[in-house]
Amino acid sequence: MEEIITNTENKMNLSIENMEQKFINVRAGRANASILDGIMVPYYGVPTPINQIANISIPEARQLSIKPYDKSALGDIEKAIFEANIGLTPNNNGESIFLTIPALTEDRRRELVKQVKGIAEDTKIALRNIRQDANNDIKNLELPEDDEKRGNERVQELINKYNKIIDEKLKEKEEDLMSI
DSSP: OOOHHHHHHHHHHHHHHHEEEEEHHSSOOOOOGGHHHHHHHEETEEEEEEHEEEEEEEETEEEEEEESSSSSGHHHHHHHHHHHTOOOOOOOOOEEEEEEEOOOOOOHHHHHHHHHHHHHHHHHHHHHHHHHHHHHHHHHHHHHHHHHHHHHEEEEEEEHHHHHHHHHHHHHHHHHHHHH
């Protein structure tokens, strides 16, 4: 049973880390190279992360500059950014691509807060699925009823703990998004 509890806690930790990574990608009006994480560019037929084929810099507080090491990849990078649907339009000047992060309006801030709440809710759903799997694993051990109940209670304590962590991180991100 200890192994099941440990595995369950590890899975819950991974869910929280995944949520935090998604939170980073929700931009708060400042340029951050991490918004390009996960964008794959077809480079000589191989999907390649954008940061491996280009130098990404932040020349201004609300601007990203992407300068490919190989200029022939410029069009592919531009297309990949556009198709990634990150809410930014790439501007190609023939040597680099610039992404200008617009100032956030009140409506846009509220949209981002909704997006962040959706990410948090998805994480809570993932935790509930992990709990369900753990409870099934405990049930399959065919333990005495009292031991099975104790195991389920321990899993519930874990989910309560991780739900609190999600709520705290959500509150932090909301405050970050709503502050001007």
